[in-house]
Amino acid sequence: MSSKAGNQRHQVVVVGSGFGGLFGTKALRRSDVDVTVIARTTHHLFQPLLYQVATGILSEGEIAPPTREVLSKQKNATVMLGEITEIDLEEKTVTSQVLGRELKTPYDSLIIAAGAGQSYFGNDQFSEFAPGMKSIDDALELRGRIFGAFELAEVMAAAGMEVDHLLTFIVVGAGPTGVEMAGQIAELAHKTLKHDFRSINTRQARVILLDAAPQVLPPFGAKLGEVAKTKLESIGVEVQLGAMVVAVDERGLEVQERDGERRRIEAVTKVWAAGVQASPLTKTLSEQTGAALDRAGRIAVNPDLTLPGHPEVFVVGDMVTLDNLPGVAQVAIQGARYAAREIDGRLRGKAPQSGFHYFDKGSMATISRFSAVATVGKLRLSGFVAWLMWLAVHLFYITGFKNQVTALLHWAVTFIGNDRSERTVTEQQIFAREALKRLHGGVQELVSQPSGGRSREELEAQAAEEVRLTDAGARGRALA
Ligand SMILES: Cc1cc2nc3c(=O)[nH]c(=O)nc-3n(C[C@H](O)[C@H](O)[C@H](O)COP(=O)(O)OP(=O)(O)OC[C@H]3O[C@@H](n4cnc5c(N)ncnc54)[C@H](O)[C@@H]3O)c2cc1C
Secondary structure: OOOOOOOOOEEEEEEOOOHHHHHHHHHOOOOOEEEEEEEOOOEOOOHHHHHHHHOOOOOHHHHOOEHHHHOOOOOOEEEEEOEEEEEEOOOOEEEEEEOOEEEEEEOOEEEEOOOEEEOOOOOHHHHHOOOOOOOHHHHHHHHHHHHHHHHHHHHHHHOOOOOOOOOEEEEEOOOHHHHHHHHHHHHHHHHHOOOOOOOOOHHHOEEEEEEOOOOOOHHHHHHHHHHHHHHHHHOOEEEEEOOEEEEEOOOEEEEEOOOOOEEEEEOOEEEEOOOEEEOOHHHHHHHHHOOOEOOOOOEEOOOOOEEOOEEEEEEOHHHEEOOOOOOOHHHHHHHHHHHHHHHHHHHOOOOOOOOOOOOOOOEEEEEEOOEEEEEEOOEEEEEHHHHHHHHHHHHHHOOOHHHHHHHHHHHHHHHHOOOOOOOOOOHHHHHHHHHHHOOOOOHHHHOOOOOOOOOHHHHHHHHHHHHHHHHOOHHHHHHO
């Protein structure tokens, strides 16, 4: 294969620095290629431990090391920050943007691993009051909201006001993420914080796990689902199944039971851990190739993970629908390694591999300290043994030795000492997401544009003028 990009070496562009992106790039370290990783965050995120950042167990750095640090010794890899806004399959280029700066990168081979976002099943307005759990920003916001709710409750209780709505925490979605999150909020309220407040009793906090499905942890089967539910209830989580969320607002949410009856639960803190939607990049790929999208926006690929008519473009991980593969890290890792092997094999003149086959290494979810459920092949495990397996696997997959050491120390603090090392929260954590959404042009409104667009000085002058008019009451009159 020659390089269309005009360079000596074959150019591979990798979209995303998550499981697919990172492991695909690493798998190309000995290949005669240049790899450019383009992702919209500067870190590689270990999503399975986001709930521990949200509940103060781990720091964000421990689960999200800088991608360029992880790849610093891989000489054929370059890391570039940027949101991919366009993929031109005919021209063989990807266009990325960061703060209004645009970059077009040509490729000979492309591995797309842009993952999935949260799905609110067509009710995106829920996200304002029920953040999802997909990014470091989400986890830090949730940390701020959870610890902030206890703080506000203390203030209001001291003033003799009612605080039940502040001491009720709802997690929507009883899959692994929801179960882990609900279990940790319960342990936080009932154990870690119990001596820290004077006007409230944190042990009286309600933690509710809601799901429209009739079972907890559906992928783990009925038996382990029941084990998980019983364990959750024993640590103080109220599990409410067959309850579909139909409305969410600042003070609470409304659920509809299977018989159609509606009821309201007052709770300021809500966590959305239900549903995923593939990266919107699948839409442009589908338009250019005719490949079908499923309801979650995942794109149908060929058995070798390539796009129809484009053997040079691989799509892996959470963006893909193929043989009912689950949206888990191992599917992304193994898919990306498969794509890397294929690219390398083609350059060496090897015959194509047979189609991609996923090797299922098992699944696990923690419920509380020392308690988890796990499936490995036909084995169904629960309790302490499953928890030890969870510990070993997660320690193994945390990226970088220093993160493994500090995560282990933080786990000792939490699991042996019932404490949390990462309880720092700020006002910005809680409110920045909504504040940024109100900028019509996005964050790039806050910086000067490289050319053309309005300068930061102009924007600041406009803001100052608006403040002046508001202070003078002129704007109000003008609008009246
Ligand atoms: C809270 C949570 C818990 C989970 N727990 C488990 C678990 O216990 N076990 C398990 O196996 N799986 C778990 N998963 C699922 C697992 O994390 C995913 O299946 C896996 O991350 C998919 O890998 P990926 O490479 O496809 O996408 P991701 O790892 O999500 O990576 C996507 C990458 O693409 C980047 N990106 C997205 N859009 C763009 C764009 N337009 N331009 C540039 N870059 C872009 C992102 O910044 C990111 O770097 C969990 C997921 C979540 C959210």
